Amino acid sequence: MSYKERSIWVSLAITLYIWFNYFSELYWSAKQNSLTTDSMQSALLVVVFITIFLEIMHHIVIAIIDNKNANYDEDERDKKIALIGNQNAYYILSFTTITAVLHLLFPVMSQGLVTALKLPNEYVIINIIIFGALVAEIAKFATQVFYYRRGF
Amino acid sequence: MAKRISNNIRRLRFDNNEMTQQMLADVVGVSRQTIVAIEKDKYSPSLEVAFKIAEYFNVSLDQVFQYQ
Numbered sequence: 007m008s009y010k011e012r013s014i015w016v017s018l019a020i021t022l023y024i025w026f027n028y029f030s031e032l033y034w035s036a037k038q039n040s041l042t043t044d045s046m047q048s049a050l051l052v053v054v055f056i057t058i059f060l061e062i063m064h065h066i067v068i069a070i071i072d073n074k075n076a077n078y079d080e081d082e083r084d085k086k087i088a089l090i091g092n093q094n095a096y097y098i099l100s101f102t103t104i105t106a107v108l109h110l111l112f113p114v115m116s117q118g119l120v121t122a123l124k125l126p127n128e129y130v131i132i133n134i135i136i137f138g139a140l141v142a143e144i145a146k147f148a149t150q151v152f153y154y155r156r157g158f
Numbered sequence: 159m160a161k162r163i164s165n166n167i168r169r170l171r172f173d174n175n176e177m178t179q180q181m182l183a184d185v186v187g188v189s190r191q192t193i194v195a196i197e198k199d200k201y202s203p204s205l206e207v208a209f210k211i212a213e214y215f216n217v218s219l220d221q222v223f224q225y226q
Contacts, residue, residue: 007191008189008190008191009189010189011191078189081187081188081189081192082188082192082203082204082207083188083189083191083192083195083201083203084189084192154191156200157195157198157199157200157201158200158201
């Protein structure tokens with residue numbers, strides 16, 4: 007397994023772990039009627055700090071374990087795989103943008119979500135965008151891992 | 159049946175004093191994993207890398223890569 011591929015696996019695991027925690031907290035808070043803008047903001051802040059911390063640790067640990075390849079530059083295959091991953095993420099982000107716009111234009115379509123979250127509309131939009139960005143990120147990493155494993 | 163690109167890099171390396179994949183990777187400027195992927199026909203390199211490989215082994219391009 008290459009340095010790059012290993013790094014992608016770890017990033018995928020970090021992303022899944024952090025955002026699963028965030029959305030499960032959101033879900034349970036909404037279910038217990040304790041979800042407020044303050045609790046959402048603090049949950050988001052925690053996500054940002056933990057992400058920064060884990061990503062720094064991830065790069066330090068991988069550089070220590072595989073110090074021979076720590077300064078490794080991407081080659082043409084890495085760039086091509088990254089490009090395909092970014093392309094898939096772009097489709098999902100585009101879809102997310104359309105969803106957020108539809109939510110703004112036709113609130114009746116997402117009335118269930120607004121009722122469930124009990125948050126001001128702008129916070130619902132923030133969560134739609136965050137969720138879309140998360141799915142896009144996962145799709146990007148998953149695509150890259152897939153092509154590293156299977157080839158093309 | 160669809161045509162595909164195959165190659166003789168493994169044999170060429172063997173004939174060239176059993177050159178390692180890492181040595182070839184360093185010569186052509188890619189990672190060892192990319193050489194592994196090319197040898198297993200899991201990745202078709204760019205023309206530039208293909209020419210570099212052929213140039214290194216001092217053979218023509220069609221002696222390294224075949225489209226069949």
